[in-house]
Amino acid sequence: MNRSIASGVFSVVSVKVVVQLLTALSTPLLYRFLGPSSYGDYAFLLSVFAIYMIFVSSGVTDGVRKFLAEDRNDANWSEHVVGFYLRLAIGLAVVGAVLLILAARFGIVDRAFGDGFTIYFYALAVLVVTAQFRDYARKTLMGFGLERYSEPLKILDTVAFITVAVPLAFVGVGVIGVLAGHLVASLLVAVVGLTIVHRRVPLSCLTSTPTERFPRKQMLSFNSMSIVLVFLLMSLYHIDIVMLQRFRESAAVGNYRAALTLAEFLWFVPLAIQTVFVHSTSELWSQHRHREISELASRATRYTFLLTAVMAVGLAALADVAVPIYFGDEAIPAIEPLLLLLPGALGFALARPILAVSQGEGTLRYPIAATGVAALLNVVLNAALIPRYGMHGAAIATSIGYGTMFVCHCWSARRVGFDPLADARLSRAALTTVLAAVPIIALATAIANPWLALAVVPPVGFGIFVGFALLVGALDPSEPFEILSVFPDPIGSRAAAIQVSLENNEGGEDGETRSWFQSLLFVAGLSLFVSGLALGILGSGVQSLLP
Known part of the structure; x- marks a missing residue:
């Protein structure tokens, strides 16, 4: 693996280990303080918010990260990219927040989700703005290759969230207190992150006018395709929770979210590789280094398989022990869904580096098609299995959808122009x-x-x-x-x-x-x-x- 890329992956992995440890400490506390029912409501709100933010944020964050990393000789390229995406981030954040406020104000939220959710959506409207600038700042730093700054901001985000959310949940403030933790943390990270960006590129570039040669159409096209891709990808994360909330009580949603939380621990290394590969391989693609890309992708696939598999085996072996100790005896129903989720979680982990390399190339129609097949299968299976089998049906459907991602993205990779299995040794x-x-x-x-x-x-x-x-x-x-x-x-x-x-x-x-x-x-x-x-x-x- 290229040493600079390996160093970037190491930086991201190091931070993710710290974040995972902090999350591992705070999650069972939130589960216990909120209770399964309120924790289920909180998990549902985060899923809705994550899907909503796809349209507000994903085109901005993926775009600024990719185009800053490209090796271009245009004058003031970095300033124009930062300014272009900052203007876009501000506009989308304002529109996104206003739409949530209107939905809460005119009763749309109550009709869609039931009484009691309106106050949460007012909080989510504010979170749209703070989260937008938090993510924009971090992805801009990553586009510059400054993972040594962008990744510690994740630790700051997690620490600030825990510092606010856990005490508020403990004293009985409930879900709104946990959302307040997200607000404070994202605001703090946005301020610090934008300050660091300003030292690299003055934020006065917000008002700069790029030349006619500036590829606005290419950027907007990439943004729109990226939104479609991320929407399909995030549906794999969240559609099961949204549908389970509709057919089962909140306690079942909370226990299923607990199972997902443990299964998603398997992804911290694959997520680190995916995070670094998007902007790192953009440079390799721009230099037409196809053979090196295939070698990089196949070795990443092999390492991902081995690291994720050993964690999955360990988690399966210790599930009966870990779940009650971690979440408490109330979470024992989460054990079986967890075991059902593990095979699919391994498949999804394998797909992540492959998807990132495809995103780095910039032509997203094949990754979108591959993700779309898996997402459609996931929706159909969840719709068929959840009404009858509850969270067990959701786990089976989601696991199959996750696993399909690997097969589909191997096909996509070959269409894009690289072989992720060249040295995978599956x-x-x-x-x-x-x-x-x-x-x-x-x-x-x-x-x-x-x-x-x-x-x-x-x-x-x-x-x-x-x-x-x-x-x-x-x-x-x-x-x-x-x-x-x-x-x-x-x-x-x-x-x-x-x-x-x-x-x-x-x-x-x-x-x-x-x-x-x-x-x-x-x-x-x-x-x-x-x-x-x-x-x-x-x-x-x-x-x-x-x-």
Whole structure:
């Protein structure tokens, strides 16, 4: 992987880990303080807001990120792009906020969603404006390649939200208090983010007039296509919650949202790759480096499969333990939907880097067609299964829709002009997952103490998985060190030295050394398999001795 892109991915992943940890701490608190019913209302409102913001924000944020990253020689290109999209962001935010206020004022909200939702939509109207500038500032910084600024703003956003929302939920303010947390956090991030943008490009460019050569039509065309794509994509996230709210009580929606929250934890690395790839591959496409793009996409697909699969296996093995501890006993009904969602979540994770590379090329008709097929299937299946099977039907329908994304976007990628499976090694990655799942699940089953299981299974399971990945060839011996080489020193420099040494050995003709290494991997894999089962038996024995 290109080192600058890898560094960008590392920056995004590092922040996402922090954000995920903070979210992991705050989500069960909100679930408990609000209760399943109010948490279901909150999840429903966020889904409606996310779908609504597609039309307000997605064309702006995707456009400014893509076109700032392009390698163009036009005079004052960056200033004109920033000014063009800032004007567009202001206009769309005002229109979006006014429409929500009118819908609340004239009773449309009450008729559509029931009594009690009007006050929430007034809050959402304000959130439209603050969220628009928050997202515009962050995506502008990313377009400049300044992930070191854009990504810490996500931490600021999360910390500010938790600081306001959790105490308000605790004292009984309810859903409106949690929405207030979003308002304060997005306003703070917007102010800080725009200040940083202003240091790079003066915001007085808002009033600048681009030349006739400025590609307004191309930008607006990309914006409109991007809105369609994001709408179809976001429907996969939210249509199940919106439809479930219509056919089931709010408590069921809250428990299903809890299952989705855990399933979406699988996506933090794929989301980081997707975030960086859109603007990073735009430059590669503009330079017609098609072979490098295929290599980049296929390796990203392979790494995504392995990282997401090991997390999915671990989450499936610990679902009975993790859900009650994390959300409380009221969330036990979320366990089965979670297990049904995991296979589809893996497929959606694989589709994300492929989609990002296609977006970087700029011709969106094939990604739109691919996403449209998955979105249509998702809507049809949800409509068919939710009335009869409730949240279990929603989980099955959504999982199938998620999984279809990978198949459809492989077809789309080849139409766009790259091969995401060139070095994906899907069969080897799948074999790794099957082999590793046996001892990991056995270990989790054998350890009766839930806290001991949470402490033992993740690190041991990860070791087992990596051992099998190396054994079957899903990973080359040098690749783990290549990934570690982007870490700060001293880890990065030492990993890079080991990587170079291993690559030299791999490139040589010393068959005896290679055979010895493969034998070592086999022994290591067998040892990890046996040790996982042994630790499970040991944990069970220790638990039986506890009072």
